[in-house]
Amino acid sequence: MRMSELSAESGVPIATIKYYLREGLLHQGEQTSATRAAYDGTHLRRLRLIRALLEVGRLPVSSIKKVVEAVEDESLPVHEMLGTAHYALSPAVEREPTAEWDEALAEVDSLLAGFGWEVEPEAPARHELAHTLVRMRRLGHTPDLAPYAAAAGRLVEEVEIGKVPFDGPRDAAVEALVLGTVLYGRAFDALRRLAQESASARRLSGR
Amino acid sequence: MRMSELSAESGVPIATIKYYLREGLLHQGEQTSATRAAYDGTHLRRLRLIRALLEVGRLPVSSIKKVVEAVEDESLPVHEMLGTAHYALSPAVEREPTAEWDEALAEVDSLLAGFGWEVEPEAPARHELAHTLVRMRRLGHTPDLAPYAAAAGRLVEEVEIGKVPFDGPRDAAVEALVLGTVLYGRAFDALRRLAQESASARRLSGR
Secondary structure: OOHHHHHHHHOOOHHHHHHHHHHOOOOOOEEEEOOEEEOOHHHHHHHHHHHHHHHHOOOOHHHHHHHHHHHHOOOOOHHHHHHHHHHHHOOOOOOOOOHHHHHHHHHHHHHHHHHOOOOOOOOHHHHHHHHHHHHHHHOOOOOOOHHHHHHHHHHHHHHHHHHOOOOOOHHHHHHHHHHHHHHHHHHHHHHHHHHHHHHHHHHHOOO | OOHHHHHHHHOOOHHHHHHHHHHOOOOOOEEEEOOEEEOOHHHHHHHHHHHHHHHHOOOOHHHHHHHHHHHHOOOOOHHHHHHHHHHHHOOOOOOOOOHHHHHHHHHHHHHHHHHOOOOOOOOHHHHHHHHHHHHHHHOOOOOOOHHHHHHHHHHHHHHHHHHOOOOOOHHHHHHHHHHHHHHHHHHHHHHHHHHHHHHHHHHHOOO
């Protein structure tokens, strides 16, 4: 299809498509004449991925570029490609060089080990969790995260991991990962609040 | 105790305590002389609550005031007091007057009804969930939220609802709700990402 058709089909304005081509986020089409190129399903898929990274992941163009590079580097195993996107989506947490941080990280690691989870030491979520623990402790709470880890693990194993199309096109796998991580995370949080309201209403109604 | 002791015990500077007294967030101490007042455990508890609303809930002082009013109004049932804090913690989502919003809200309501959850129509999380559904649909996805609702409901029923000290001091119940809603929500999200990384590593290692 021509660029005008790619734009109509994807809903992305022509000027934006040209910008993505210049930035290297979108691969060039097949040149059919001096002034014309043909685009196909792979371009549509890439535009969907860029939109997901931009609108859902709220990533800056520089991070989107890194994710796209991982998608295009076919020598990179799927797990590492997905990891690049996954880490880019996580908020960066600065580790503080204090004893309470060391303790929190040790607690996170022992929790992960207890569940048999294999996670890279530099995983942003590992530091995010340690940071949350530090904040809880400073407020005088000693949280028990095991039931939360159990619930998260069950959700991932029983529902989520089956939904990532590992064997399809690399763009589609990353897009599914972005939507799954960010939007389903938000949906879960809203559902948890609704369940809390309902449970509280039931517990306390009539008092 | 004196104000200086209240400050030392709570870690809140005297100037801040005076500000809370002026704003009506903290109740006055018992006047023991023309220039002196005595403070007690209720003041300590209130300072903990204010800190939780401020640092964890990131609420503006005007919202904290509303929550404190609900805590102080003993005629307000506990469920409604907790509801005031719960709603104040939720991001406000503007409903758009479009057909896709109506459809999303209808889908949310049918999900809630399916789980037998009792939720007020104006619950912010109801609109937040509808908004997330609208975004998923616009990205071409038709999500199935039932497994997420089941997981959230189980977590709340089996773990969370038992942790809110409904029968203790009103301040302590609201403080537990704030920490539970916000910090455990963040912890769950980090744990879900860690579980995703581990599950993905296991699925794809060796490929």
